[in-house]
Amino acid sequence: MSGLHCELCADVRISACPQGAAKPYKDVINVSWGDPHRGGLKPLTFVRQVLAACFYPELLDSSKLPLDAKQRAEWLLERCEGSSVGCYTSTAGISDVVHRVSEFIRRRDGGVPSHPKNIFITCGSQWALTNILKILVDSEASPRAGVLVPAPGHSTTVWSVTGQGAVVVPYYLCEEEGWALKVEELQRALDSAEGVCKPVALYVINPGNPAGLVQSRESMEEVIRFASEKKLFLLADEVYQDYIYGEGSRFISYKKVVAEMGAPLSDSVQLASFHSASKGMMGECGLRGGYVELLNLDPAVMEYVYKIFSIGSCGSVSGQLALDIMSSPPQPGDSSYPLYEQTPVCTLVHNVKTASEVLNRLPGLSCQPGDGGAFLFPRVDIPPKAIQRAQEAGIEPDTFYCVKLLEEAGVLVSPGCDFTQKEGTHHIRLCTLVCSDVFEELLRRLSNFQTNFMKDFS
Amino acid sequence: MSGLHCELCADVRISACPQGAAKPYKDVINVSWGDPHRGGLKPLTFVRQVLAACFYPELLDSSKLPLDAKQRAEWLLERCEGSSVGCYTSTAGISDVVHRVSEFIRRRDGGVPSHPKNIFITCGSQWALTNILKILVDSEASPRAGVLVPAPGHSTTVWSVTGQGAVVVPYYLCEEEGWALKVEELQRALDSAEGVCKPVALYVINPGNPAGLVQSRESMEEVIRFASEKKLFLLADEVYQDYIYGEGSRFISYKKVVAEMGAPLSDSVQLASFHSASKGMMGECGLRGGYVELLNLDPAVMEYVYKIFSIGSCGSVSGQLALDIMSSPPQPGDSSYPLYEQTPVCTLVHNVKTASEVLNRLPGLSCQPGDGGAFLFPRVDIPPKAIQRAQEAGIEPDTFYCVKLLEEAGVLVSPGCDFTQKEGTHHIRLCTLVCSDVFEELLRRLSNFQTNFMKDFS
The missing domain is CATH 3.90.1150.10 (Aspartate Aminotransferase, domain 1)
Structure with missing residues (x-):
């Protein structure tokens, strides 16, 4: 250290x-940061080899890099405008990378469809959250918009919400029950907003930060029903999805649960699910690569979403490349596979x-x-x-x-x-x-x- | 193409x-984009060699890279937490890189002081602009806040302003006179805002986009006096500062002119100056590296600025590395110098x-x-x-x-x-x-x- x-x-x-x-x-x-490399997690060799070759394509001739890293770099460079990582990409990200992210989501969710047009790659998931809040919060509304946010919760979430002119409505996780998320408490929080603001969204983080809660499917179903009944947009921060260690615990995405609850919920619950290259096996916080997947948004709203994301031009290309590798890691048989599995x-x-x-x-x-x-x-x-x-x-x-x-x-x-x-x-x-x-x-x-x-x- | x-x-x-x-x-x-590499500008070899070695430090032993590129990469890695470009940096950027950016500004401005504490590195200058607007615009104010914006001007500027709930007040550049910026027109624009909004800021872009205007010192002094009299925050977009080709034209920064106009203007005009690694000699748009330098902001406001910038965690490390090289390029005598000069x-x-x-x-x-x-x-x-x-x-x-x-x-x-x-x-x-x-x-x-x-x- x-x-x-x-x-x-x-x-x-x-x-x-x-x-x-x-x-x-x-x-x-x-240990005040959530920064895997600072904590001693080693950068994944394959990620760094591919990025090095993309930045300096002369390395594609080098014997220093394994074949699969060079092939991946070539594949990615072909998909960059002007074959340069120095070019802007489309607003939502390099088209084929966005496709691979959607395939990753589909595989993760056991076949639940994922559409590339609903995915935006950005400079980190936090920025994606800020943009989505911009869409949800009418800063001139009276009463002001409110967002239900867990307590304990991360201070940047609070700043993101207040920065858009919305009011934070805290709901408390139950410490005595392993920081459980209780629907009664969501209701209490909603009631507390009466006369203060008009809640428009419910933010959940699963697995949690700072509390290490992993929600069960039953708990998620309750949350989804609650959001649907109260007409709250669900903001699901799922950046810690690879870090599950509780006995019997497993990660299930909100997207999958919404889809599997069937109509009318699966067609109506509006959801934004966030993920990132900053955590997981690669822990590449400095590359600033995250994405959001949106569900059940009106096409007219999606046009506005596109506009909001385009203000920042596009996500960092190094972050986009990392997301590609996260979505399509080396497979058994590839020369980089043994080194990849951290x-x-x-x-x-x-x-x-x-x-x-x-x-x-x-x-x-x-x-x-x-x-x-x-x-x-x-x-x-x-x-x-x-x-x-x-x-x-x-x-x-x-x-x-x-x-x-x-x-x-x-x-x-x-x-x-x-x-x-x-x-x-x-x-x-x-x-x-x-x-x-x-x-x-x-x-x-x-x-x-x-x-x-x-x-x-x- | x-x-x-x-x-x-x-x-x-x-x-x-x-x-x-x-x-x-x-x-x-x-030719619809302002993307140098897409247009055929070659990435600078030194930039890419340094980045490749930072991403994959095993290359520090490679004969493929010149000594000065490896030395720069080592210097930069020592300044990354955990010696990894995959770690978060401080909110404003890697401290020594921010220092070098401030030295670059001081040299560029002929010795006018620049303080690292006033500089924030971000994922592109456009994002920095959005954050500064967030600070200037009280979205609940009545009448609404207004920002004077040139016409013609870039649509993302308009979206940045309206996205914060502010009103765009266009001022027209004079096409017949080479798209000149006239103070009379600023006054007309300000008058036109009467009853519509309360202008709080004046955005200028010099050199221009889409109009290729380069302002003279006299024109800038007029603009500065106008901003001071009308209590407008000056937003100076100077990302094209390296692209000057008009006979007798030269780039002078707003910061320099404000400083050289002396007190009380030099102590009171509030200014944000934006620059980027996306243009200039390196044209690295995809790395998402930009910065803003702030002048004459109240310390209490600077604390809030820090908070707003910290929502996005930090700028992309690849963009930060590019800004370091932009600020401290190879010098005559360095092995990479001959190749660097595009x-x-x-x-x-x-x-x-x-x-x-x-x-x-x-x-x-x-x-x-x-x-x-x-x-x-x-x-x-x-x-x-x-x-x-x-x-x-x-x-x-x-x-x-x-x-x-x-x-x-x-x-x-x-x-x-x-x-x-x-x-x-x-x-x-x-x-x-x-x-x-x-x-x-x-x-x-x-x-x-x-x-x-x-x-x-x-």
């Missing part, structure tokens, strides 16, 4: 920074299991194990004395905890207050997609710290 | 498509000179020569008979002209109606950054077509 510098502190919005004074640790373990899920299983055991044994800490995603969101019972100290410093109690954890143990996590949490509860978020030896060192540091923290402030 | 396919037609929004019937041309010359401007000079001579000799066509940028925007006097035919087809007269030009001569240009033009005038836009032999063939086809078109419809 690289050492901590101030800019990084700024990014997680922790005000203290361990400069100057000597510290009882050599380096900082930073197992981030093994790391996740190991880390999450160890963390649950260790954290739940510590005083003042409890941790839902989670079934998927790349994060844990343990609850911290912060003693009154520590809360008072935080108030004196003018910061949130869990920010105070995180600053102390950073200063005293060299562990950088995100405070729960960044993610919206039930009043009176405090949490920390930590990324679990980290080399297991580093993660174990992190747990050792956190354990010592927690024991001392509880002693110091009790 | 590649053959035309329907998707391309859709992108320039021309409804007819030459399918089926035999055509009197072998291929379509497409001269797109020679092509532009040749093409624009030839086009002005040829087009101005044709019946019904007139063309301002332009001093910069990558486009010509000739005026077409469409005969009444042709206008009637267009009306019968339910399309704009210049769209009708473009469809005929495509069908009969295999030349794809954009209709002027896509760019806002004075009522009763018609234009076409064509990209001049095209290999000169292709451009000459285009002029031959256009000449024959124009002669026949005038005969057929007179």
